[in-house]
Amino acid sequence: MLRITQYKQGKPDGPESIGMENIMTHKLSVWLVLLLLAVSPAAHAAQRPNVMLVITDDQGYGDLGCHGNPVLKTPNIDSLYAQSARFTDFHVSPTCSPTRGALMSGHYSNRAGTWHTIMGRSILFEGETTLGEAFSSGGYATGMFGKWHIGDNYPYRPEDRGFGTVVRHGGGGIGQTPDVWDNAYFDDSYFCNGQIEKRHGYCTDVFFDETKKFIQGAVAEGKPFFAYLSTNAPHGPMLCPEEFSAPYREQVGEKQAVFFGMIANIDKNVGELRAWLKNEGLAENTIFIFMTDNGTAAGARIHNAGMRGGKGSQFEGGHRVPLFIHWPEGGIDKPVDIDRLSAHIDVLPTLQELCGLPEQEDYEIDGVSLMPLLKDPQADWPDRVIVTDSQRVLDPKKWKNCSTMTQRWRLVNGKGLYEIAKDPGQKHDVSKEHPQVVEKLRAAYEDWWQSLQPALARHAEIVLGNPEENPSRLTCHDWLTDDGGHSPWNQATIRAGQSTVGDWAVRVEQAGKYRITLRRWPAEAATPLTDALPAGSTVPGMEAFRETPGKALKIRSAGIQIGDVKLQRPAASDAESVEFEAKLPEGSERLRCYFELADGSTIGAYYADVELLSN
Known part of the structure; x- marks a missing residue:
């Protein structure tokens, strides 16, 4: 019997050998399933696989036991x-929204907005097809749970993008500016199909529990399901139940202990979800996918699988992440390492092919289906160029924090060249020894950058006056600020009174009479504009955003500017808006909304409700 020896990435801890008959069974099973899907519509409807996609936030490649982490225990993901x-050799963007935009759309994040x-x-541009839309158009029940982070207003919310059931927080994390006020991971309120509803328990537990409820509903309706479960953990602030962080406190520092505790909680939930799917008779025909959204935010000091860089970095540790795919009925249930270069842009076309989903006409995807590699990990796979970058600016800059990748090479920032198999830690720049490779990859980047130009000239405009969201609740998270600063992105910055001013890009859908209500504190805080707020209560872990005391501001007037409309009026000290x-x-x-303070300075109105009153 021929034996194929494979080694885990990261810390090698022994070979795994699988027999050739298992590989042949794997190939045959996948082909039989695909053949069945193609035979007849009736067979297609009866046999389509369910899809469970779990993506975690800020967990890097090395933040797993199976990838050699010497401290963190993840038995269920292992x-x-x-x-x-x-x-x-799977890559994403080095930060949150860019990865999610590319994952959802099959387009590079810079093309998707x-x-x-x-x-x-x-904010994911209008016109981008999403996984939610692809699955709903194919007759699937669709659910989204946890972190969306590609648009909090119409028409960008998950319920506007093909997801029939939604339980999510606002913005990029719990306690960020668009989120429900004073949320702090425990016993929070979430946006549930557009309405704010209270849930009890730790956030990750809530999102997994809501996913199970959704799946039960889909099964009751006789529909296959696509569940997109996107945890905000282990993104900061580092908060989790003490029972999960305690085992690590003596081995690592407090921050790393809570970070690992958040991952340990995810691991527990993954194990419970998989056991539940098995008990419900759903595991065999469910494609279970696990991945993360970027490099580690807090674990590199402990273990980074030999890579350079972490979250936000253009080096390998910023964007190479796990991608595990398990599907017993499709023959994908054996340990197989696939070392071909792939990326987040490949997930949509892969799932379209695996699940027989209709493709949208005139929608050219940047990624490719990974189906040939799932059928045969040793299949011929043409060398390709993939670009990832970390912009984090209002308008993207050419060559900024980028990696232009092939199977063999990484060209970083258009200058440094690394032969990745020989130098996984990217310590040795070999650009002088291989100038022709640098020239070729720079040319590929130039072509890629040129193709992005129409998208880079666009803005994602929040729509005002549409009945799907009227009033629209705008937050400073989405200000376009061009002074080099950052918009106030979390509730601690609101409490501290950050002095930034910015504009919202909006599109008035219906001409008419509008009411624009300006607030320093969100409506649910029910606090006068000028008042201070006490620090919020603590929760287990590090400091929550709500623990920052709310600063009193001497607001004397408020104003708005939109097109030719410029209005200003005094602000009553006891008014909430x-x-x-x-x-x-x-x-x-x-649209610019602002407050003038007693000393003559100006700050932005952090929250604005815009309501169409009449046409």
């Missing part, structure tokens, strides 16, 4: 790893 096709995490540049009414024409505009 078990999934041991039964999956593992893509060992999501090249930052705030400042109006974390200042209201304006104005007739707005249809069209695209910039």
Whole structure:
């Protein structure tokens, strides 16, 4: 019997050998399933696989036991790893929204509009097909749970993008500016199909529990399901139940202990979800996918699988992440390492092919289906160029924090060249020894950059006056700020009174009379504009955003600017808001809402509700 020896990425801890008959069984099973899907519509409807996609936040490649972490224990994800096709050269963007935009759309994040995490540049453009739309058009029940982070207003919310059931927080994390006020991971309120509803328990537990409820509903309706479960953990602030962080406190520092505790909680939930799917008779025909959204935020000091860089970095540790795919009925349930270069842009076309989903006409995807590699990990796979970058600015800059990748090479920032198999830690720049490779990869980047130009000239405009969201709740998270600063992206910055001013890119859908209500504190805080707020209560872990005391501001007036409309009026010290009414024409505009303080300085109005009153 021919034996194929494979080694885990990261810390090698022994070979895994699988027999050739298992590989042949794997190939045959996948082909039989695909053949069945193609035979007849009836067979297709009866046999389509369910899809469970779990993506975690800020957990790096090395933040797993199966990838050699010497401290962190992840037995349940390790078990999934041991039964999956593992893509060992899989890449995403180095930060949150960019990865999610590319994952959802099959387009590079810069083409999709999501090249930052705030400042109006974390919103997935209109016209981008999403995984939710692809699955719903194929007759699937679709659910989204946890972190969305590619648009909090119509028409960018998950319920506007093909997801029939939604339980999510706002912005890029719990306690960020668009989120429900004073959320702090425990016993929070979430946006549930557009309505704010209270849930009890730790956030990750809530999202997994809501996923199970959704799956039960889909099964009851006789529909296959696509569940997108996107945890905000282990993104900061580092908060989790004490029972999960305590085992690590004596081995690592407090921050790393809570970070690992958040991952340990995810691991527990992954194990419970997989056991539940098995008990429900759903595991065999469910494609279970596990991945993360970027490099580690807090674990590199402990273990980074030999890579350079972490979250936000253009080096390998910023964007190479796990991708595990498990599907017993499709023959994908044996440990197989697939070392071909792949990326987040490949997930949509892969799932379209695996699940027989209709493809949208005139929608050219940047990624490719990984199906040939799932059928045969040793299949011929043409060398390709993939680009990832970390922009985090209002308008992208050429060559900024980028990696232009092939199977063999990494060209970093258009200058440094690394032969990745020989130098996984990217310590040795060999650009002088291989100038022809540098020239070739620079040319590929130039072509890629040129193809992005129409997208880079666009803005994702929040739509005003549509009945799907009226009033629209705007937050400073999405200000377009061009002064080099950051919009106030979390509730601690609101409490501290950050002095930034910015504009929202909006599109007035219907001309008419509008009410624009300006707030320093969100409506649910029920606090006068000028008042201070006490620090919020503590929760287990590090400091929550709500623990920052709310600063009193001497606001004396408020104003708005949109198109030709410029209005200003005094602000009563005991008022919770200042209201304006104005007739707005249809069209695209910039909306600026601000407060003038007693010392003559100006700050932005952190929250604004815009409501169409009449046409």
